[in-house]
Structures are given as C-alpha cells and as structure tokens.
Amino acid sequence: MFLINCPYCGERDQQEFKAGGEAHIERPKQPTELSDDEWAEYLFMRKNTKGVQFERWNHAHGCRKWFNMVRDTSNDEIKAIYKMGEKPPAQ
Amino acid sequence: MNKNLRVKSSDYIDETNRISFKFNGKTYHGFKGDTLASALLANDVHLVGRSFKYHRPRGIMTSGSEEPNAIVQINPGTNRTEPNVRATEVEIYEGLEASSQNCWPSVEFDIGGINNFLSPFFPAGFYYKTFMWPASFWEKYEFFIRHSAGLGKSPTSSDPDIYDHRNIHCDVLVVGAGISGILAAKNAAKNNFKTLLVDEKNELGGSTFYENNEFNKIDNKTPSEWLKKEIEELKNIKNLEIKTRTSVAAYHQYNYLLAKENLTDHLEAKDKANKIRQRLLKIRAKKVILATGALERPLIFNNNDRPGIMLSSAIKKYSEFYGVACGSKNVFFTNNDSAYESALSLYNKGINVEAIVDIRDQSESKIVKKIEEAGIKIYWSHTIVDTAGYKRLNRVSIMKLSNDGTSVTGSKISISCDCLGVAGGWTPAVHLYTQSGSKLKFDEEKQIFLPNQNTSEQISVGSCGGDFKIDEIIKNLNQKLKDSLNIKETDLDKIKIEIDQENSKRNIWLLPSDKPLGKTKPFVDYQNDATAKDIKLALREGFRSIEHVKRYTTTGMGTDQGKLGNMHALGIIADTAGVKMGELGTTTFRPPYTPLTFGTIVGRNVGKFFDIFRRTPMNDWHVENKAEFENVGQWKRAWYYPINGETMHQAVQRESKAARESAGILDASTLGKIDIQGSDASEFLNRVYTNAWSKLAIGKCRYGLMLNEDGMVYDDGVTTRLGENHYLMTTTTGGAANVLGKLEDYLQTEWPELDVYLTSVTDHYATASLCGPNSKKIIKKIIPDLDLSDESFPHMSFKEAKIGNIQCRIMRISFTGEHSYEINVQASYGKDLWEKFIEAGKEFNITPYGTETMHLLRAEKGFIIVGQDTDGTMTPIDLQMDWIVSKKKYDFIGKRSLYRSDTMKEDRKQLVGLLTEDPNVILEEGAQIVSELNQNPVEMLGHVTSSYFSPNLNKSIALAVVRGGKDMMGKQLFVPMENKNINVTVANPVFYDEKNERLNA
Known part of the structure; x- marks a missing residue:
C-alpha cells in the first residue's frame, strides 16, 4: 500500500487514489487525419515497463485531481510526483 | 500418566490460580500464565496431534508461533471453534476445550496411521502422479481426496464475536519486544519519537527475560535481572505505546504494516462477552525497527519427529519460564553451545540430563566446561542415527560421525530417554523484512540469510539482524539507532557487558544414518511430512527452482509456512545440486507471518455493513407500500409493488398497463446528475457527446450518447440547458461516478483550456417521473398556475416551478413513450413531493411502478439500456442509432x-427486435440465436439482450444483438433451448407507437 504525496493534498494512503495508466500520451488534435494504424497506436498501445515508468494517477477519493507519477515498477519506489501540464523530471 | 512435572514455582506462573481445561475430552489442570502447551507438558502429555500425510504421532516441538506439530482445534463443536491454533500460543483459561486434529477416531488410535506403513507408496508428487489417469476418474478420486484432506474443522454457524480495525500512525514502530526491541523503543521514545512497541507474546522480554546464564553479565547483573529493570522503566516513558498479544502479520511497502491484536482470547467466557475479540491494526510508520529475533533450527536426522523431540530452546523456556520439565530423562543433540544453556537450566533445577550428543569435536566455552564438571556425559563428534518410541520417544541411537560429516562409523550406542532437545543453530526471523520488499544476502560463514538491501526506512536489530551475542547486539543496536534516528547519545553508550567466549558451530543440513537414505525418515517439514528424501527425489526428477521443489514436495506449505525446516530444505538442495545457498535464493516469504482469523480481516464490515448501499429520499414510502427491491449499483431501487399476493409477472403487467392507460409514477432519484457550468460548457458537451449541442436553446432538453474513445457506447442520458453557461446532465444510475470521473479526466488532462466546472448533484435532488395520458392533469392539480400547453411546455423542454414553497425543476421528457414529466426537488422534499402526487393521482388510479416495469415500457419503445443491450462492444451504428451521430462535428470522443x-464492418452484431412465432413464448435473456439448426458446430449469431411479455401489445417482445441483423428484417431465426427450439422473426426494435404519437397525447 503506497503512501502517495498528492501535489494538492499531501501524503495520503493509496486507497484514496486510482491509477490511470501511462502518462504523456496526448490525444491527437486532429484524429480524423490519422490512419487506422496511427489511431490504433494512440488508442491501444501502452508500455508495460519493468523499471522506471511515467504514470497518471487520480486522487479519486480526495480532491479528484489528476497528476503524474514516476514510479519504478520493479520495487514500487515513487521517484517523483508532478502536476498535469508540468514537464516530467529528467531521468 | 498424569504425573506432575512442575519443577519449582516459577515467577511467571501463578500457582495460586489453578485452572481446569479439557483436552480431547479429558480434564487437566494448569495455572494462570500457562499456555495450553506448557499445561499439557506439565501433565506429561506430549502426543497432541497427527501429521498431515502419514498420520504419524506428533508432539509439542516449540514454545512459540513457529510450532508445526501442536496445532489444535479450540472449543470444538461450538460457533466459536477455531482450527489450526498453535497450542504454544493459547493461554489457558477456565473452561477452555481443545482437541487434536487430523486423526480419527482419536489421537491415540488413528486409522490414518496406516499411511505411515504405506509411506514407500506416498513419495513426493504422489497425488500428481497417481490421479492423472484415467482422466474420467478424477471426480471419484476427488471425492476421496477431499474427505481425507484438511486439518481442522471450520465453524458451521456464523461468528458471534466482534472484530475491529484501527489505523495507527507513528514515528517509530518496533516489532518484537525482546532485549533489542525494548532498548530500541525506549531510546526512540526518549528522543521524542512517537513510538509503538508490539509483541506477539503476553509478556515483554523475549528470551532474555529468562536468560540466567551465569557467564553473561550486563552491568554486573544477569541479562534477565537487568532486562526486568529496563521493562519496569518503560512504564514511565511518554510517547511510547506498548501492545502485547499483537502479532504483525504483514509488512507492505512504504512502511504499511498489518497487525492482529488479540484482546479476549485468553479470557474465560464470562469476561469475553460483548468485548472486541481481535483488532486489526493498520500501522503506517515513518520508521520501522524490526527486532523479530531468531528461531532455533532443528536438526535433520532419521525419525526426528517423535513426540518428546523438541527444540532445545523450548525445553529451556518450559523449565525457566513455566516451571515445567519436559521429560525426566533428557538428552540434547546439538551443533552449537545453545543446548548447553538448556542442559544447565535443567541441571540447576535438579532435572536429570542423561547426555549431550554434539556433532562438533569440541568447544572451549565456559558453559561447556561447567556441564563437563557437572558430570553430564558429552558425546563429541557423534550423531543420532535413529530414534524409537511410537507415541513417545524412549530411546535414541548414536554413532560416531565421519570427519566429512557424510557418514557414520563404529558401533551404535543406545541411550534411553523420554525427551530430546535439538539445537541446530539459529535462523534470523527475516520474514517481515523480506515482505517489505527488502533483499537478503546469504552469509556463508554463519550459514544464515541476513538483511542486505532495505527498500524503506527500516533497520533490523538484534538476532534478526544477525547479532546473537549480547555484546554484539548492544553495540550494533546502539550504532543503528543513532544512524537511523539521527541521535547522538543513547543510554546504551555506557553499558558494561561480560560474555562467554566464542560459540563455535558445525553446520550439517542432513545428518547421516547407518541406514541408506531411502530407508530413513528425516523430516524437513513436520507439518506436511516432507522428508529429505522427498527433496532429493524432486531434484532427481528434474526440479531445479527452489519454488518448484517447494510446491512439488509441499515443503513449507503448511500453516506454519515451514518456519523451522525451510533453511534445511534449501541447504539439502544446495548440497545435492552442488550450488551455493546464496545463489539458490529463498522461497518467497508471504504474509501473513502467522494466520489471521477472517473476523480480524473483515472487522466491522459484516452483515449490513458488508457493502455500502444508497437509498432514495422516497425509500420509506416504498417500504411502507411493500415494494420489492433490487440492487442497481449501490442503490436499493423499488423493483415492483406487488398487491394481494401478486407474482412479479402479475405486478409488472398491471403496472405497465396502468402507466400507458392512465398514470404511473417512478422514483427516478438514482439517475446520475452532473451540474455543468462555465463559459465553455456547450463546447465541452459537443466534445463528449456524439450529437451537436451549441444550438440547444435555454430551457430545452436533449438526449445524448457518450462513447468511449474506442467508439463504443459508454453512457446515455438527457441533458438540459438551464442557462447560457449552465447545463444539468443526467447519466445512467450505475454509470454516474464513472462518467464524472471520465469527464474530469478529459477536462484536467486533455482540455485544461476549457472553462468548465463539474459538480455531482445526484444526491442533492429527488426525482419523480410521472407518465401516462393523465399525467398532465395530475401536475395541473398540484401546480394550477403552470402553463402545460404543448406550445408553452412542449416535449423535451424544461420549466422551473413552485409547489407551495418548494422550488422544483420540471422536465417534459419520456423514457416510456408516454406523455411524461420528471419533477426534481431538493432531496429532503422528495418523499413529500412523492406523497403529493400519489394523493393527487388517486382519482386517476396513479400506479407506482418499479424498475422492472420501466424496463418493459422502454423495451416496447425500443429504447436501449446501456449495460443491458450494450456491453462495451456496441457502436451507435450497431445500435441503429446513426441519427444521433453528428456528421458535421469535427471531433468528439470516439468519433x-x-x-x-x-x-465499419457490415457483419457486426447489431441491435434488432425479435418476435416469437408463438406470441405467448417469452425468450430468455442471454439465449443464443442461430440461423441453422442442423449445423455442427452451429454458428452463434448473437443473443437476446432484453425480453418481456408486453401487456399493451399482448405478445412477447425481445431486443437482441445479431450479426448482420440490420439486413435481416423479417427473416426467420432460431433460439435453441435445452428442450425445444423457438422460432423467431427479426423485427423493428420499436414495437409500440412507432410514430411517437403518444408523447403529445
């Protein structure tokens, strides 16, 4: 059970949060101009890294805000947390 | 039997407080402070159970939670019964009853004992190998296996006890209150850290509490004396909370630990009543100090499992702490000095020690000299090759061990005895440490796994960290505390320690016998009856991974999780395979460290608290009017209102007719409601719904379909424009929370530039849906001044109104196809509003209807229910709802x-109507649809999603999804059922009032 430092509320137990999958996948601005393959790439393809991974999390049972997390999936170390729209930290 | 083996009054046992208890139906006596194990031993009862596979007689082996053999059923036959409880942990109380497990008819005479003699036929993997073929026999095998499997018996009625959960946040959590834990907790608390100290036992002090070895001194006192003073001082320290009878079950990431606090198990029935039995502590600690100690290892030799064979440290604890002699003729078998401490303890109390068998060739420590001076015979370089005594040990045979430790030489010496203490060295209890994700390293010199790489703020102190001697323990503890807590001085700085010299050790994982291995029974896992030869067999059969060997031989898979024998299993594998222990790794230590009751895990979340449920403001009225309820998500919704003993079918037929012929009323409060405001609200709706919203006039309503980005229908509902920048969106009852979450996601992450605010108002409004040709008249009666003409208040529009002083929002929208209104008021007025409508509607036979009738009425109209007629694979095109998908909009979610x-494929499953050839036959929802009956295998075209008998059409109707169904209008298909085939015809899914004439009726 992680202890997650919500950028808006501070440290809270993991059970207040919802994981939202890989971060920094931007919705294409002009989907209609994409080929089926390009659209499928956005829609379906996600990494499943063993190691450092950039993720979206939502403080679902708290402030309802979305934010980003850098987590090492091999040992669950949370390396960084930053707000939506902020630049990811250099690896 | 029943001789008294109390040796002398112990400081810890209250001999003035005599307690009677029953074991296997027989009454025994013990004293306050006894465990079930110590009380039985005092009564000379060693045989307490039978092993799992061979049903061999087994006795008490340890004095703690690592006990593999002495597991008993507590209070059998009652609703408080508990199986698989370790007798070494049960504190006795007046009236306690316990019984042996895994034996029939009794522990003294067990039919299953025949397995012991058949054991050559039960090697590792016996079940896997034997019951594979013929495959069709499995059901017969399973019947017998299930009957013979399992240890204790679970209770058959519900648990009468109360359980609880508590969250604890602390700066420092200390696990284990032995000498290291006590000193760590004391120094942490004194330095202003909010500290919690927990221990699974009822007394603090661990093994040092009764450590009277005269050669070890702390500040010129015996460790026991010194520690008692320290424990006394703990009581006066602020910031320190102490919990005994509390065992940490799990250590998760980020220093989150679960512990079971046992509050009443040691009390007699009258004192237990109405109290919380056990409490689950959910602890989040900034720092964790593990002081979990070490477990003594047994030695693995032929027939090492007989009742009377115990750990040497346990014998010492029974004698020093409980004042119980485990035998009258004791022998010790050892590879280190620990056994000599136990022997000396017995000797000092006048208990006979026959001999010590030591696999080492010598030891220089003072304590060994003392034993020699006492005249106790020591057999150096000897090993036990066999033991005798079926239900109680009566003899051991020893032989000289070869220099390399792999064979025995010379002649056999037989020693008569009734108790054997084995001492195989100490294994640090690193279970919790590894559960936290931290990594171990194997110390080749000490032959133990030690903490190596910590993943959270934690330290391991004392013997669980690899320090066994009191001077090392104090020195390293002091340094670790200073580093971890960032403190400069501790009261450990000035402690003076004297200790006995080097404790040498000779480690042999599997001791040889004069017989070949195949003819011996050296048990590695006592509870699951796994022997060293089973492990070797697994290796011969090609198993290499330690995890595979474990599962194949079941080593370490009992309720004790192999706390005693796992290291030996690893050692034997390493020796046999010729690899180093460090390279082999360990099996995974999984939570819980000791078993938890289900009660502790669920706490208060039982009965009506098992799951959250939500009720509408009108709920009391539904109950008073005898509604049946159904669960929709977390909501309790009125399902139908039977009168005069109607069946559900009869009630629904009546309700459905009434709604179309005069007036019906539905509690629609559960529909999700999201208040949307902001200057970009219209643009936002454009992006999330498939249809266009910019031109919707204020005061108008529109139906919307929401897709997932994959194009599949996600939710639907009517949204009303309340103002220029203000909308009220309704969602499906079950989808409300997820829709809000999804909308927030897009707003915050994809479109942060939009000025839009979303608020859930589901609980803030109560909604009554009034439908039928007389609905208008009923509204008119209640709000006479509201203009209800079609010109002023047409279908799909909205008005604010007042009923008395109550502000309400009225939408003229319809899910039934009838002229209908949805009236929203503040939730607290919901029941009042509802009752007003019922009263005003009496002259029109207003009929309350539930969700079942609602489903039927909308099915007559071919309206979908998201989640019933769709399943996450249906696009709007599949649903024949092309009309709602804007061609003009540049983009929307899922476009x-x-x-x-x-x-875009033509042959996707598409929504159609189905009519049965015989109008009285009602299809089953979920039934499969085919076009050919004689095909093999038959091709499934789709399935029925909704099916009812329509009282208004006087025939059965159904909605279904059928592959390529759009182009099958009028085609005959079949629904094959178990006993018959039903002929059906594909039809338009709108069965009733296709032209929507009734909306304005």
Missing part, C-alpha cells in the same frame, strides 16, 4: 474509432 475498418 475517429467509428471509421476504423473493424467498426
């Missing part, structure tokens, strides 16, 4: 996916 090659 691009509607043009993927897969979603």
Whole structure:
C-alpha cells in the first residue's frame, strides 16, 4: 500500500487514489487525419515497463485531481510526483 | 500418566490460580500464565496431534508461533471453534476445550496411521502422479481426496464475536519486544519519537527475560535481572505505546504494516462477552525497527519427529519460564553451545540430563566446561542415527560421525530417554523484512540469510539482524539507532557487558544414518511430512527452482509456512545440486507471518455493513407500500409493488398497463446528475457527446450518447440547458461516478483550456417521473398556475416551478413513450413531493411502478439500456442509432474509432427486435440465436439482450444483438433451448407507437 504525496493534498494512503495508466500520451488534435494504424497506436498501445515508468494517477477519493507519477515498477519506489501540464523530471 | 512435572514455582506462573481445561475430552489442570502447551507438558502429555500425510504421532516441538506439530482445534463443536491454533500460543483459561486434529477416531488410535506403513507408496508428487489417469476418474478420486484432506474443522454457524480495525500512525514502530526491541523503543521514545512497541507474546522480554546464564553479565547483573529493570522503566516513558498479544502479520511497502491484536482470547467466557475479540491494526510508520529475533533450527536426522523431540530452546523456556520439565530423562543433540544453556537450566533445577550428543569435536566455552564438571556425559563428534518410541520417544541411537560429516562409523550406542532437545543453530526471523520488499544476502560463514538491501526506512536489530551475542547486539543496536534516528547519545553508550567466549558451530543440513537414505525418515517439514528424501527425489526428477521443489514436495506449505525446516530444505538442495545457498535464493516469504482469523480481516464490515448501499429520499414510502427491491449499483431501487399476493409477472403487467392507460409514477432519484457550468460548457458537451449541442436553446432538453474513445457506447442520458453557461446532465444510475470521473479526466488532462466546472448533484435532488395520458392533469392539480400547453411546455423542454414553497425543476421528457414529466426537488422534499402526487393521482388510479416495469415500457419503445443491450462492444451504428451521430462535428470522443475498418464492418452484431412465432413464448435473456439448426458446430449469431411479455401489445417482445441483423428484417431465426427450439422473426426494435404519437397525447 503506497503512501502517495498528492501535489494538492499531501501524503495520503493509496486507497484514496486510482491509477490511470501511462502518462504523456496526448490525444491527437486532429484524429480524423490519422490512419487506422496511427489511431490504433494512440488508442491501444501502452508500455508495460519493468523499471522506471511515467504514470497518471487520480486522487479519486480526495480532491479528484489528476497528476503524474514516476514510479519504478520493479520495487514500487515513487521517484517523483508532478502536476498535469508540468514537464516530467529528467531521468 | 498424569504425573506432575512442575519443577519449582516459577515467577511467571501463578500457582495460586489453578485452572481446569479439557483436552480431547479429558480434564487437566494448569495455572494462570500457562499456555495450553506448557499445561499439557506439565501433565506429561506430549502426543497432541497427527501429521498431515502419514498420520504419524506428533508432539509439542516449540514454545512459540513457529510450532508445526501442536496445532489444535479450540472449543470444538461450538460457533466459536477455531482450527489450526498453535497450542504454544493459547493461554489457558477456565473452561477452555481443545482437541487434536487430523486423526480419527482419536489421537491415540488413528486409522490414518496406516499411511505411515504405506509411506514407500506416498513419495513426493504422489497425488500428481497417481490421479492423472484415467482422466474420467478424477471426480471419484476427488471425492476421496477431499474427505481425507484438511486439518481442522471450520465453524458451521456464523461468528458471534466482534472484530475491529484501527489505523495507527507513528514515528517509530518496533516489532518484537525482546532485549533489542525494548532498548530500541525506549531510546526512540526518549528522543521524542512517537513510538509503538508490539509483541506477539503476553509478556515483554523475549528470551532474555529468562536468560540466567551465569557467564553473561550486563552491568554486573544477569541479562534477565537487568532486562526486568529496563521493562519496569518503560512504564514511565511518554510517547511510547506498548501492545502485547499483537502479532504483525504483514509488512507492505512504504512502511504499511498489518497487525492482529488479540484482546479476549485468553479470557474465560464470562469476561469475553460483548468485548472486541481481535483488532486489526493498520500501522503506517515513518520508521520501522524490526527486532523479530531468531528461531532455533532443528536438526535433520532419521525419525526426528517423535513426540518428546523438541527444540532445545523450548525445553529451556518450559523449565525457566513455566516451571515445567519436559521429560525426566533428557538428552540434547546439538551443533552449537545453545543446548548447553538448556542442559544447565535443567541441571540447576535438579532435572536429570542423561547426555549431550554434539556433532562438533569440541568447544572451549565456559558453559561447556561447567556441564563437563557437572558430570553430564558429552558425546563429541557423534550423531543420532535413529530414534524409537511410537507415541513417545524412549530411546535414541548414536554413532560416531565421519570427519566429512557424510557418514557414520563404529558401533551404535543406545541411550534411553523420554525427551530430546535439538539445537541446530539459529535462523534470523527475516520474514517481515523480506515482505517489505527488502533483499537478503546469504552469509556463508554463519550459514544464515541476513538483511542486505532495505527498500524503506527500516533497520533490523538484534538476532534478526544477525547479532546473537549480547555484546554484539548492544553495540550494533546502539550504532543503528543513532544512524537511523539521527541521535547522538543513547543510554546504551555506557553499558558494561561480560560474555562467554566464542560459540563455535558445525553446520550439517542432513545428518547421516547407518541406514541408506531411502530407508530413513528425516523430516524437513513436520507439518506436511516432507522428508529429505522427498527433496532429493524432486531434484532427481528434474526440479531445479527452489519454488518448484517447494510446491512439488509441499515443503513449507503448511500453516506454519515451514518456519523451522525451510533453511534445511534449501541447504539439502544446495548440497545435492552442488550450488551455493546464496545463489539458490529463498522461497518467497508471504504474509501473513502467522494466520489471521477472517473476523480480524473483515472487522466491522459484516452483515449490513458488508457493502455500502444508497437509498432514495422516497425509500420509506416504498417500504411502507411493500415494494420489492433490487440492487442497481449501490442503490436499493423499488423493483415492483406487488398487491394481494401478486407474482412479479402479475405486478409488472398491471403496472405497465396502468402507466400507458392512465398514470404511473417512478422514483427516478438514482439517475446520475452532473451540474455543468462555465463559459465553455456547450463546447465541452459537443466534445463528449456524439450529437451537436451549441444550438440547444435555454430551457430545452436533449438526449445524448457518450462513447468511449474506442467508439463504443459508454453512457446515455438527457441533458438540459438551464442557462447560457449552465447545463444539468443526467447519466445512467450505475454509470454516474464513472462518467464524472471520465469527464474530469478529459477536462484536467486533455482540455485544461476549457472553462468548465463539474459538480455531482445526484444526491442533492429527488426525482419523480410521472407518465401516462393523465399525467398532465395530475401536475395541473398540484401546480394550477403552470402553463402545460404543448406550445408553452412542449416535449423535451424544461420549466422551473413552485409547489407551495418548494422550488422544483420540471422536465417534459419520456423514457416510456408516454406523455411524461420528471419533477426534481431538493432531496429532503422528495418523499413529500412523492406523497403529493400519489394523493393527487388517486382519482386517476396513479400506479407506482418499479424498475422492472420501466424496463418493459422502454423495451416496447425500443429504447436501449446501456449495460443491458450494450456491453462495451456496441457502436451507435450497431445500435441503429446513426441519427444521433453528428456528421458535421469535427471531433468528439470516439468519433475517429467509428471509421476504423473493424467498426465499419457490415457483419457486426447489431441491435434488432425479435418476435416469437408463438406470441405467448417469452425468450430468455442471454439465449443464443442461430440461423441453422442442423449445423455442427452451429454458428452463434448473437443473443437476446432484453425480453418481456408486453401487456399493451399482448405478445412477447425481445431486443437482441445479431450479426448482420440490420439486413435481416423479417427473416426467420432460431433460439435453441435445452428442450425445444423457438422460432423467431427479426423485427423493428420499436414495437409500440412507432410514430411517437403518444408523447403529445
């Protein structure tokens, strides 16, 4: 059970949060101009890294805000947390 | 039997407080402070159970939670019975009853004992190998296996006890209150850290509490004396909370630990009543100090499992702490000095020690000299090759061990005895440490796994960290505390320690016998009856991974999780395979460290608290009017209102007719409601719904369909424009929370530039849906001054009104196809509003209807229910709802996916209506649909999603999804059922009032 430092509320137990999958996948601005393959790439393809991974999390049972997390999936170390729209930290 | 083996009054046992208890139906006596194990031993009862596979007689082996053999059923036959409880942990109380497990008819005479003699036929993997063929026999095998499997018996009625959960946040959590834990907790608390100290036992002090070895001194006192003073001082320290009878079950990431606090198990029935039995502590600690100690290892030799064979440290604890002699003729078998401490303890109390068998060739420590001076015979370089005594040990045979430790030489010496203490060295209890994700390293010199790489703020102190001697323990503890807590001085700085010299050790994982291995029974896992030869067999059969060997031989898979024998299993594998222990790794230590009761895990979340449920403001009225309820998500919704003993079918037929012929009323409060405000609200709706919203006039309503980005229908509902920048969106009852979450996601992450605010108002409004040709008249009666003409208040529009002083929002929208209104008021007025309508509607036979009738009425109209007629694979095109998908809008969620090659296929499953040839036959929802009856295998075209008997059409109707169904209008298909085939015809899914004339009736 992680202890997650919500950028808006501070440290809270993991059970207040919802994981939202890989971060920094931007919705294409002009989907209609994409080929089926390009659209499928956005829609379906996600990494499943063993190691450092950039993720979206939502403080679902708290402030309802979305934010980003850098987590090492091999040992669950949370390396960084930053707000939506902020630049990811250099690896 | 029943001789008294109390040796002398112990400081810890209250001999003035005599307690009677029953074991296997027989009454025994013990004293306050006894465990079930110590009380039985005092009564000379060693045989307490039978082993799992061979049903061999087994006795008490340890004095703690690592006990593999002495597991008993507590209070059998009652609703408080508990199986698989370790007798070494049960504190006795007046009236306690316990019984042996895994034996029939009794522990003294067990039919299953025949397995012991058949054991050559039960090697490792016996079940896997034997019951594989013929495959069709499995059901017969399973019947017998299930009957013979399992240890204790679970209770058959519900648990009468109360359980609880508590969250604890602390700066420092200390696990284990032995000498290291006590000193760590004391120094942490004194330095202003909020500290929690927990221990699974009822007394603090661990093994040092009764450590009277005269050669070890702390500040010129015996460790026991010194520690008692320290424990006394703990009581006066602020910031320190102490919990005994509390065992940490799990250590998760980020220093989150679960512990079971046992509050009443040691009390007699009258004192237990109405109290919380056990409490689950959910602890989040900034720092964790593990002081979990070490477990003594047994030695693995032929027939090492007989009742009377115990750990040497346990014998010492029974004698020093409980004042119980485990035998009258004791022998010790050892590879280190620990056994000599136990022997000396017995000797000092006048208990006979026959001999010590030591596999080492010598030891220089003072304590060994003392034993020699006492005249106790020591057999150096000897090993036990066999033991005798079926239900109680009566003899051991020893032989000289060869220099390399792999064979025995010379002649056999037989020693008569009734108790054997084995001492195989100490294994640090690193279970919790590894559960936290931290990594171990194997110390080749000490032959133990030690903490190596910590993943959270934690330290391991004392013997669980690899320090066994009191001077090392104090020195390293002091340094670790200073580093971890960032403190400069501790009261450990000035402690003076004297200790006995080097404790040498000779480690042999599997001791040889004069017989070949195949003819011996050296048990590694006592509870699951796994022997060293089973492990070797697994290796011969090709198993290499330690995890595979474990599962194949079941080593370490009992309720004790192999706390005693796992290290030996690893050692034997390493020796046999010729690899180093460090390279082999360990099996995974999984929570819980000791078993938890289900009660502790669920706490208060039982009965009506098992799951959250939500009720509408009108709920009391539904109950008073005898509604049946159904669960929709977390909501309790009125399902139908039977009168005069109607069946559900009869009630629904009546309700459905009434709604169409005069007036019906539905509690629609559960529909999700989201208040949307902001200058970009219209643009936002454009992006999330498939249809266009910019031109919706204020005061008008519109139906919307929401897709997932993959183009599949996600939710639907009517949204009303309340103002220029203000909308009220309704969602499906079950989808409300997820829709809000999804909308927030897009707003915050994809479109942060939009000025839009979303608020859930589901609980803030109560909604009554009034429908039928007389609905208008009923509204008119209640709000006479409201203009209800079609010109002023047409279908799909909205008005604010007042009923008395109550402000309400009225939408003229319809889910039944009838002229209908939805009236929203503040939730607290919901029941009042509802009752007003019922009263005003009496002259029109207003009929309350539930969700079942609602489903039927909308099915007559061919309206979908998201989640019933759709399943996450249906596009709006599949649903024949092309009309709602805007061609003009540049983009909306899911739009691009509607043009993927897969979603554009003609032969996707599409929503159609089905009519049965015989109008009285009602299809089953979920039934499969085929076009050919004689095909093999038959091709499934789709399935029935909704099916009812329509009282208004006087025939059965159904909605279904059928592959390529759009082009099958009028085609005959079949629904094959178990006993018959039903002929059906594909039809328009709108069965009733296709032209929507009734909306304005």
